Each structure stands twice: as structure tokens, then as C-alpha cells.
Amino acid sequence: MTPTQHIYWHTTVQMPDDTRLTPLPEKVDVAIIGGGYTGLSAARTLAKQGVNVAVLEANTLGWGASSRNGGMVLTGLKLGMGSVMKKYGRDIARRLFQCSLEAIDTVEQIVKEENINCGFRRYGHLLAANKPKHYEALEEEVEFMEKEFSHKLRLLPRNEQHAEIGSDIYFGALLDECSGGLNPAQYVSGLAMAAERAGATLQARTRVNRLERREKRFVLETTRGLLNAESVLVATSGYTGNVTRKLQKKVIPIGSFIIATEKLPDELARQLIPNGRMIFDSMHYLNYFRLWDNRMIFGGRAAFFPESSKTIQRSAEILQREMISVYPQLKDVKIEYVWGGTLDFAFDMMTHVGEMDGVYYSLGYAGHGVAMATYLGKTVAEAMLKGSIKDHPFNLFPFPSAPLGLYTGFPWFLPFAGAWHKILDWVE
Numbered sequence: 001m002t003p004t005q006h007i008y009w010h011t012t013v014q015m016p017d018d019t020r021l022t023p024l025p026e027k028v029d030v031a032i033i034g035g036g037y038t039g040l041s042a043a044r045t046l047a048k049q050g051v052n053v054a055v056l057e058a059n060t061l062g063w064g065a066s067s068r069n070g071g072m073v074l075t076g077l078k079l080g081m082g083s084v085m086k087k088y089g090r091d092i093a094r095r096l097f098q099c100s101l102e103a104i105d106t107v108e109q110i111v112k113e114e115n116i117n118c119g120f121r122r123y124g125h126l127l128a129a130n131k132p133k134h135y136e137a138l139e140e141e142v143e144f145m146e147k148e149f150s151h152k153l154r155l156l157p158r159n160e161q162h163a164e165i166g167s168d169i170y171f172g173a174l175l176d177e178c179s180g181g182l183n184p185a186q187y188v189s190g191l192a193m194a195a196e197r198a199g200a201t202l203q204a205r206t207r208v209n210r211l212e213r214r215e216k217r218f219v220l221e222t223t224r225g226l227l228n229a230e231s232v233l234v235a236t237s238g239y240t241g242n243v244t245r246k247l248q249k250k251v252i253p254i255g256s257f258i259i260a261t262e263k264l265p266d267e268l269a270r271q272l273i274p275n276g277r278m279i280f281d282s283m284h285y286l287n288y289f290r291l292w293d294n295r296m297i298f299g300g301r302a303a304f305f306p307e308s309s310k311t312i313q314r315s316a317e318i319l320q321r322e323m324i325s326v327y328p329q330l331k332d333v334k335i336e337y338v339w340g341g342t343l344d345f346a347f348d349m350m351t352h353v354g355e356m357d358g359v360y361y362s363l364g365y366a367g368h369g370v371a372m373a374t375y376l377g378k379t380v381a382e383a384m385l386k387g388s389i390k391d392h393p394f395n396l397f398p399f400p401s402a403p404l405g406l407y408t409g410f411p412w413f414l415p416f417a418g419a420w421h422k423i424l425d426w427v428e
């Protein structure tokens with residue numbers, strides 16, 4: 001039976017109400033484009049400091065990746081810390097890793113302070129090795145992270161991995177107990193309420209169509225009228241469009257897809273992931289999975305192009321096959337939901353914050369945005385209050401454009417990139 005194309009997380013919470021649209025203000029101090037973790041976290045921070053701030057969201061609040069993701073609240077960045085250190089040096093690498101730890105603390109603190117019921121817990125994450133040589137690399141990683149970052153990780157050799165994962169396909173794993181997990185839609189919904197309580201104006205169904213700088217202020221032309229703002233923050237992630245053309249050309253939108261099974265019996269769920277860890281594997285075309293309410297939530301980059309009913313349907317078949325290859329125990333289990341969402345990758349796979357033509361931005365989370373978007377929304381807002389973002393740790397390195405300028409915002413090269421990743425998975 002074909003699963004329903006619907007975001008399972010949305011069945012677990014009342015998403016923010018967009019039926020009672022408040023009138024668009026004429027003028028604000030700060031206008032934020034995008035109502036996901038970045039925009040809402042920034043709005044909460046600014047409003048708490050008495051700033052008159054409006055979040056402009058084209059769809060419903062939390063509509064983007066923020067209510068569709070795997071809910072893994074992870075340490076580190078997409079790029080391994082070894083590569084980050086090679087590119088930017090020890091000092092910057094240490095600062096960035098520290099930010100990733102503070103990002104998880106920030107989520108934990110907001111959830112607690114705002115009383116958000118989203119099941120946040122420090123479940124820990126497991127990185128499972130698909131090949132023996134990947135496990136050898138994990139052994140080196142454990143040593144490196146302890147030596148350079150004083151960050152303790154635990155190795156699980158193949159003969160011990162059943163304590164953490166009921167699968168035989170891996171060659172051992174690495175465990176990081178610092179990471180967490182949550183229900184992403186419950187979290188973004190709670191974050192929206194928190195921003196509103198702090199005094200932010202949240203405008204759903206308000207797409208920004210044009211952004212124009214007029215001397216010292218900005219005029220935003222939206223589907224619900226004009227808005228004047230002293231400052232603007234772009235928080236549009238994988239959905240960045242041509243309103244901010246220069247930023248759009250620096251961000252590659254990549255689809256990621258998830259299936260959710262029917263509820264599993266307690267004993268089976270416990271056998272699959274005994275300690276409820278957030279799990280992902282060591283491939284370029286990676287799979288990530290976890291449990292929620294006894295359902296297996298299994299995701300992957302099954303197609304590279306962003307979500308459409310065609311890519312979602314195809315992804316359901318691919319992901320089910322992948323899930324059964326990890327867990328043959330789930331062969332006869334029903335897949336109830338499938339959905340997709342769009343991630344934002346920069347050309348260097350790093351996250352970037354900064355100011356361009358007077359407009360602030362925070363983009364390029366590359367699948368690490370649950371913690372990082374919350375944290376950067378907050379810290380970019382703090383930089384805006386200070387009036388300078390120059391010394392923000394994520395602004396200490398350049399935000400590259402496409403090689404040879406061969407990108408206008410339409411990711412024509414994704415099928416090639418997908419094929420390239422498959423080749424890398426085969427040879428590496």
C-alpha cells in the first residue's frame with residue numbers, strides 16, 4: 001500500500017494558527033524573512049530586548065525544513081572538524097566546535113524556559129560505519145576529537161554494537177552522548193509561541209516579493225502590502241529565492257526525504273534502537289534514523305532534487321528498501337507517511353552568517369540546522385543589536401559563490417552531484 005504523502009510530525013501538534021492574520025504593520029525596526037528556527041529564534045531574542053520585530057513567512061509558520069526534519073540535535077558541523085581545522089586553522093575550528101555545543105545548550109535552555117513540549121532529551125547520536133575502513137577512520141576521529149577539542153566520544157566495535165543498534169550491517173560505530181533529539185514540529189510551534197509572547201509580530205501567508213534599500217532603511221513589498229524596516233534578516237534556508245538574488249546564488253537547495261512506519265510493538269522498537277539514539281551512517285548518500293513514539297523515522301537523500309509529489313513517491317520506495325537493508329526485521333511493517341523537505345548547502349558545505357548590502361543573513365546549515373539555526377538566529381540577533389556581525393565566529397571565513405559563477409539559483413548539476421556521491425560511496 002502506498003503511504004500518505006504527509007508530514008507525520010504535523011499529526012502530533014497543532015501547528016501555528018494562520019487563520020487570524022493580524023494587519024501588516026507599516027514600519028518595524030527589524031523585518032525577518034522566513035518563519036523557521038532561524039527567524040523565530042532571532043525574533044524571540046530581539047523582541048525580548050524591546051525591538052519592534054516582524055517575521056514574514058510566505059506559508060505557515062514553521063512550514064519549511066523546521067517542521068519536516070529528523071529532529072536530531074547534533075554536535076559538530078556537516079564538514080568534519082578535521083577538514084574545518086585544515087581549511088581555517090585550529091583557533092577558528094575550536095571556536096566553531098564550541099558554538100556547536102552551545103547550540104545544543106541553547107535549544108535545551110529555550111525548551112526549558114519556554115516550557116516547550118517537544119520531547120527534547122540528550123539521547124546521544126550514533127555514527128555507524130558502513131565499511132571496515134570507515135570504522136578505522138572513526139578510531140582516528142575519537143583520538144583527534146579528544147586531543148584537539150577535549151571532546152569525549154566512545155567507540156563501539158562491531159561485536160558490541162548490538163547494545164546500541166539491532167542491525168548487523170555495520171562495522172562498528174561511534175557514540176556521542178552530547179547530542180539530543182526532539183519532535184521538530186512541536187519545537188518550531190513552541191518557538192513561534194515563545195517569539196509571539198516576547199512581543200514579536202508573526203505574519204504568516206506573507207511572501208516578500210521585493211526588497212529595496214532606500215537610503216538608511218528597507219522597503220519590503222509583500223503579498224499583504226508594504227513594510228518599512230530599519231534592518232532585515234534573511235532566514236530562508238533551502239527556500240531562498242530571487243528576492244535576495246546574491247544569496248540565492250550561494251545556496252544549493254537539496255531535497256531530503258523521510259518515511260515513518262506504523263507504531264511498532266515495544267519490544268521490537270527496543271531491539272532496533274535500545275537506547276533511543278539518533279543514528280546516521282558513514283555514506284555520502286547517507287541514511288539517518290531514529291524512533292519517535294515507537295515509529296521508525298527513517299530519512300535519507302533518496303533524490304537530490306527538492307520535494308515534489310514525484311520525488312516524494314520515489315523516495316518512499318527507496319527509503320523503505322534502505323530501511324529493510326538496515327533492519328530486515330521491518331520487512332512486513334507498514335509505511336504510513338512519507339514527506340520531503342529542502343536543505344541548504346553552501347558550496348563549501350559550511351554555515352555562514354554575515355551582512356551583504358546591509359542585509360543580515362544566516363544560511364547553509366547543511367542538515368545541521370535544528371541546533372545551529374536556533375543558535376545562529378539568537379546570536380545573529382545579538383550581533384544586530386550590537387550593530388556589527390564582523391567578529392561572529394561564523395563570519396570569519398568567506399562565503400563562496402559557485403566555481404566560475406556557473407550557478408544562477410537553479411541547481412542543474414544535482415543529478416551529476418548525486419551520481420558523483422554514488423561513485424564516492426562505491427570507491428571510498
Ligand SMILES: Cc1cc2nc3c(=O)[nH]c(=O)nc-3n(C[C@H](O)[C@H](O)[C@H](O)COP(=O)(O)OP(=O)(O)OC[C@H]3O[C@@H](n4cnc5c(N)ncnc54)[C@H](O)[C@@H]3O)c2cc1C
Nearest residue numbers: 034036037038058064065066070072208237341368369370
Ligand atoms: C527532511 C529533512 C531532514 C532534516 N533533518 C535534520 C536533522 O535531523 N537535524 C538537523 O540539525 N537538521 C536537519 N535538517 C535541517 C534543518 O531542518 C534546517 O537546517 C533548519 O530547519 C533550517 O531552519 P530555517 O529557519 O533556517 O529554515 P526553514 O525552516 O526552511 O524556513 C525557511 C522559511 O522561509 C520561508 N520563505 C522563503 N522565501 C520567503 C519569502 N520570499 N518571503 C517569506 N518567507 C519566505 C519559507 O516558506 C520557509 O518556511 C533537515 C532538513 C530536512 C529538509
